[in-house]
Amino acid sequence: MNSSISLDQPHRNLFVRNLMTFFLNRQALVIGLVFASDSILFGSWVAHIPYVKAKLHLSDSELGLLLFAMPVGLLTMNPITGWVIARLGEARACFWSAVGLCVSICIPLNAPNPVILALGLFLLGVNAALINVAMNTCATNLERARGIVIMSSCHGMWSLGGLLGSGIAGAVIALHVSPPIHVMVMAGLVLLMTLALQSTLADIPSSSQTETGEKTGSSFVKPNRDLLLMILIGLALAMGEGAAFDWSAVYLRETLGASSQIAALGFGSFSLTMTSFRFLGDAIIPKIGAKRWLQIGGVLAASGLFFAIALPYPTTALIGFALLGAGCSLGAPILYAAALRVPGIPPAAGLATFATFSFIGFLAGPPVIGFVAEGFGLYYGLGFVAVILLISAWLSRIVNLF
DSSP, X not given: OOOTTOOOXXXXXXHHHHHXXXXXXXXXHHHHHHHXXXXXXXXXXXXXXXXXXXXXXOOHHHHHHHHTHHHHHHHXXXXXXXXXXXXXXXXXXXXXXXXXXXXXXXXXXXXXXXXXXXXXXXXXXXXXXXXXXXXXXXXXXHHHHHTOOOHHHHHHHHHHHHHHHHHHHHHHHHTTOOHHHHHHHHHHHHHHHHHHHHHHHHTSOOOXXXXXXXXXXXXXXXXXXXXXHHHHHHHHHHHHHHHHHHHHHHIIIIISOOOHHHHHHHHHHHHHHHHHHHHTHHHHHHHHOHHHHHHHHHHHHHHHHHHHXXXXXXXXXXXXXXXXXXXXXTHHHHHHHHHTTOTTSOHHHHHHHHXXXXXXXXXXXXXXXXXXXXXXXXXXXXXXXXXXXXXXXXXXTTOOOO
């Protein structure tokens, strides 16, 4: 009997066609590289969180509180994100926020005290908020203008960037390269790539209005029932991603006693499965259905965290984070696309509202884990996220995806 997610010949052909469309379209690939550069920088940073924690002598709760500076930056930027994008255009907003990320990512690793660390994380949140909405809107504009489907592949590039960033981080840790030097070199390389892509990025189709006449820069809209359910599901999945980003290395290093090199692979194993499933997404989703995948994915992601907790060894934890990555993989492409199609809500406003709240989950989840970990232990912090993921699987049964 065939597996429910196995690919028959038509779906394999669809998978190949979509990948060829993405990689052979220069503008689509450039957008994908923006997604990847964002994740490369974050992947480089998260591998060194244990270094920063030890350097500044932070407890779990103190680290969690400082990590909350990133969502504060996002919330500060969010009210003016639409204003900035409307005036700069999506492509220019992508470019300048990418430059901002390259600068701000260097601050936390070089922070001499918690105040400077918080400032650097705040600036990271500001730039992350802008690039998140801008690059997803660029992808949507190109899909509409060219009649192609690239959203899942763009998110696949984001995951690939995280895999590359954490893999390089593991290698430089093994070579005893200073974390601040590593991150500054990575930021410099990403900055050079961003400058090289600027002209092509500027040619990506942009519009000041959507088909419904609403400005693409619209930032917020009051969510109806279905968009609210999408936001709640997205928050849960984003918390799963945030747990892998900020706590996988800490869990492996400090709780399970893994080496620094193995600890850096926690996010790498998560990114490996997430990347693979996202590049397969355009074949998987039509095969089993978007709504059904959200249910399966929530259960799979929760199972991964429970597995890492129940069998507290480095090898089994890496397997658990890999399952977490597979379960969270297609949530963002499915929900981003669905947020554009909610009846009664302008597409750009639906996208911006969903993206903002889901990214808050991505950034706010790790501090919440830190507070739970301080009081009860990191096992319980990760277990809390697993329960939230199970709730998201239940919510996926009642949400309408248009």
